[in-house]
Amino acid sequence: MGQRLTQITTRTGDDGSTGLGDGTRVAKDHLRIAAMGDVDELNSHLGVLLAEPLPDAVRELLVVIQHELFNLGGELSIPGYALLKDEAVLRLDEALAQHNAALPRLQEFILPAGTRSAAVAHVCRAVARRAERAVVALGRAEAVRATPRHYLNRLSDLLFVLARVLNRANLDGRGGDDVYWKSEKLARGGAE
Secondary structure, three states: OOOOOOOOOOOOOOOOOOOOOOOOOEEEEHHHHHHHHHHHHHHHHHHHHOOOOOOOOHHHHHHHHHHHHHHHHHHHHHOOOOOOOOHHHHHHHHHHHHHHOOOOOOOEEEEEOOOOHHHHHHHHHHHHHHHHHHHHHHHHOOOOOOOHHHHHHHHHHHHHHHHHHHHHHHHOOOOOOOOOOOOOOOOOOOOO
């Protein structure tokens, strides 16, 4: 992989370009840079979530995910490079099945709300969806392996489930249930 940073301020990006891990320079609004930025933002939001009280199993999972997202960012930073392993997607599938099995079945839409940790998990979910869209856009313009796209898709699903788990964890004394959407149409019995 590319060189490690030894200094932060280089002024080489003052012209609106930035360097990729393979040494090539692209515009800072390039699709690859947008995807890398969205993945970085997602990882930063996960850092905020990790600052919250969390069940140990959720905390351990999120720490692994942060490392995998760093791998994903590294892969995106070098065209044609593979760093994120297919096993990472399988790990998300397993975590999704495990955590979802412990939850009541959803019968209504829920709002991105509840406990602070659940709300932060919902923000992470929304950023994961944006990162996924950025990777899809990049994949339309350049060759990108399917693994990053699959990983972000599963991760957004997992973050939705973890938000529900965190609403029930009651670590901050406010847990209990999801916050359900109060649809006017449903309240009227589905009539238009």
